[in-house]
Amino acid sequence: MQAKSEKRQRPLHYIEALAALLVLALVALIQPVSASPLDDAMDKVFTVRSNDAEDRFLGSAFLWHDGTVAVTNAHVVGEADEVRLIDRHGTEIPALVIARDPVRDVAVLSVPEGTQGLPLASNAPQLGDEVFALGAPLGIEFTLTEGRISALARQTEVAVPILMLQHDAAVNPGSSGGPLVDAAGRILGMNSRIADGSRMFVGIAYAIPTTELTRIVTGLIDETLPPFPTLGLTARPVDRQIAETLGTDAQGLLVDTVAPGSLAEAAGLRAGDILVATDEVPLVAPGDFAFAIERASEAGQARLSILRAWEPLTLTLQFTASEPTGLRTREITRAPTTVAAYSLAELGVTLDPEGVVTALTDNSPALIAGLAKGDRILSINGTQPDLSTFELTAPALFLLEAPGGATRHIRLDPWHAPEGVRPVGGANVLDPDVVVF
Numbered sequence: 001m002q003a004k005s006e007k008r009q010r011p012l013h014y015i016e017a018l019a020a021l022l023v024l025a026l027v028a029l030i031q032p033v034s035a036s037p038l039d040d041a042m043d044k045v046f047t048v049r050s051n052d053a054e055d056r057f058l059g060s061a062f063l064w065h066d067g068t069v070a071v072t073n074a075h076v077v078g079e080a081d082e083v084r085l086i087d088r089h090g091t092e093i094p095a096l097v098i099a100r101d102p103v104r105d106v107a108v109l110s111v112p113e114g115t116q117g118l119p120l121a122s123n124a125p126q127l128g129d130e131v132f133a134l135g136a137p138l139g140i141e142f143t144l145t146e147g148r149i150s151a152l153a154r155q156t157e158v159a160v161p162i163l164m165l166q167h168d169a170a171v172n173p174g175s176s177g178g179p180l181v182d183a184a185g186r187i188l189g190m191n192s193r194i195a196d197g198s199r200m201f202v203g204i205a206y207a208i209p210t211t212e213l214t215r216i217v218t219g220l221i222d223e224t225l226p227p228f229p230t231l232g233l234t235a236r237p238v239d240r241q242i243a244e245t246l247g248t249d250a251q252g253l254l255v256d257t258v259a260p261g262s263l264a265e266a267a268g269l270r271a272g273d274i275l276v277a278t279d280e281v282p283l284v285a286p287g288d289f290a291f292a293i294e295r296a297s298e299a300g301q302a303r304l305s306i307l308r309a310w311e312p313l314t315l316t317l318q319f320t321a322s323e324p325t326g327l328r329t330r331e332i333t334r335a336p337t338t339v340a341a342y343s344l345a346e347l348g349v350t351l352d353p354e355g356v357v358t359a360l361t362d363n364s365p366a367l368i369a370g371l372a373k374g375d376r377i378l379s380i381n382g383t384q385p386d387l388s389t390f391e392l393t394a395p396a397l398f399l400l401e402a403p404g405g406a407t408r409h410i411r412l413d414p415w416h417a418p419e420g421v422r423p424v425g426g427a428n429v430l431d432p433d434v435v436v437f
Contacts, residue, residue, distance in 0.1 A: 038132060038144060041185030044118045045134045045178060046085035047141050048076055051094060060135030060178035061085060061109060063117035064217060065187065070109040071217055072177030073192050074100045077107045085109065088142040099220035103228040104162060105192055106208065106216045118179055120210055121186040125149050125165060133169035133191050133205070135178020145170040147205075156193055156206050158237070161228070161290040164206040165189045171205040180207040189213060226297050228290075229319050232262020237286035238274060248307070252276040252283045257346075259339065267304065267317040277305035341391040342414050351377070355387050365414040374403040 044063040050056040059076035070085060077083055077097050085093040093111055100107040125131070129149045137143055147169030154166045167180065171191050180189040189207030194200070208216075219225025235253040236242075243250035253275040258264045277283060278292035279302055296302030302317045344351065348361030355377045360367045377387060378399040395413035402408070 037183065037185035038134075038181070041118055041132075041179070041181050042088060042134055042142055042144065044115075045142060046070060046087055046093075047136045048072055048177065049084045049086065050080065051082045051084045057136070057139045057174065058083065059174055059176045060191075062134070062177070062179040062187075062190075063111065063115065064108075065117045065120045067115045067117040068111070068113055069098070069217070069221065070095060070111045071190060071213070072107050072109065073190070074102045074105045074107045076177045077109075083109065085111065099223075101216060101220060101225065101227070103160060104208075104212075104216050105160075106190075106213065106220065108217060108220050118181065119184075119186045120214070121182055121184075121188050124211075125152065125182075125188050125209070127152060129188075130183060131167050131169055131188060132181050132183070133167075133171050133175060133178060133207075134181060135171070135175040135191060137170065137172035137175040137201075139174050150204070154206065155287040155290075158286045159290050161287075161294040162208060162212055164193070165209045167205055167207065168203050169205060170201045172201050175205075187213075226294075228294060229263060229297050231264045231293070231317070232259035233257070233264040233269065235275065235289075246274075248274065251285075252307075253286060253289055263317060263320065268315045269304070269306070269317075270308070272308070274307040275304060276307060279303050280305065339415075341393045343389075343391050344387060347392070347412075347414055351387055366412055369412045370408075370410040371398070371400065371412070372402075376401040378407065 046061040046063075048058040048061050050058060058078075058080075059072060061070045061072035061076070064071050077100065080097060082094060082096050085095045087093075095109040095111060098108050098110050127149055131147055131149055133145045133147070135143065137145070147167050149165060149167050151166035153163035155162070156164050165180065165188065169180070171178075171194055173194075175191050176193075178191050179187050180191055182188055187210050189209045190213055191205060191207045193206040195202060195204035195206070216225060234256045236256060238246075238248065238250055238252045238254050240250045242254060255264075255269055255271050255273045255275065257271055258269050275283060275289065278289060279296060281288070281292060283289050283292070293302060296317070297319050300319055302319075304315045304317055306313050306315060344366075347366050348364030349357060349366050349371065350359035352358050357371060357373050357375045357377070360371065360373055364371075378384070378401050380390065380396050380398055382397075382399075392412065392414065395411060395415070398410050398412055400408055400410060
């Protein structure tokens with residue numbers, strides 16, 4: 001009888017256990033749900049606005065991993081010394097631009113200490129990894145978009161020694177300076193560029209990867225990052241067509257111009273020289289020159305192997321002390337001479353006999369100012385000069401006629417090109433037009 005009684009009581013224990021589990025489940029359901037890693041990451045993102053009466057929207061920024069500074073693109077802050085950072089809760093922080101590197105396109109902003117920033121990703125990103133872009137595309141604040149890494153090491157500008165992460169998370173003007181993170185909210189890079197000259201997202205975006213970003217930000221803060229030198233040199237890649245015309249190999253750079261008083265002139269470079277190697281390392285791809293100059297600048301000089309009238313020569317390029325990218329100021333021992341006048345051809349503008357623009361180089365100040373292929377130049381400063389001999393000696397107002405007949409004005413000032421996104425041809429990869437070093 002005793003055994004049968006125990007068997008009858010067992011189901012009660014099961015019922016009690018099941019009831020306890022149900023209670024625990026209900027408690028779990030009514031407890032507040034913790035924010036996702038991406039939601040936490042968005043709390044460390046800022047919109048950047050001008051700190052003046054215009055209150056202009058400039059772009060995005062984010063809190064660096066140690067919480068001591070915020071980071072954005074140099075092209076976001078431009079020449080401003082102070083901006084305003086606003087988080088998604090409406091908290092506003094005046095921020096000083098304490099350091100900037102316009103070539104590598106990174107700026108460091110002061111913030112009050114005490115808040116933990118976005119963590120750095122510990123593993124290197126892989127092709128196909130899921131990524132998330134945080135920022136304010138087109139000024140739409142605190143937006144998250146999702147995509148995949150589509151390439152791991154893309155040099156987007158010949159004159160800039162950085163290999164970018166390429167991805168397809170949607171970014172647009174305003175996204176610049178925002179973080180690219182993984183699903184855990186860890187920094188993979190900083191969104192900096194989009195492909196194509198349309199200036200709108202077409203499926204390809206670029207971010208400065210964390211490894212490069214850490215090196216640049218740390219170097220700017222510690223004032224140990226060597227500034228990328230301005231050589232006073234314009235050159236174009238020796239592509240297959242140029243190589244066939246000149247009877248040489250399709251590699252290296254053909255020098256177009258050498259600015260008076262520049263480092264390139266001091267080294268003895270001339271227009272028509274072909275740069276074939278730096279410190280005995282061949283320039284296989286056009287972008288190799290920027291990386292070679294960055295390495296050599298730390299040593300203070302570079303040996304340039306060139307061809308001049310088919311004769312091999314070796315020149316020594318000395319890097320004089322120049323203003324650093326960080327906070328201190330050093331003496332500039334040799335300053336380049338300002339160009340006094342520009343022809344339209346020197347500005348990368350090609351015209352037909354009727355004054356219609358038939359071609360524009362992608363780094364032309366005229367393109368940045370608003371000139372487009374197909375525009376007809378009607379007048380300059382209210383007059384109709386001979387465009388074949390015209391030289392720009394001061395900023396000028398151009399009256400243009402678009403192909404459809406609409407007219408408009410643009411102001412062209414090649415000495416002070418406006419800030420903003422500069423379109424680069426193709427997919428932004430090693431554009432074949434003239435490159436400025």
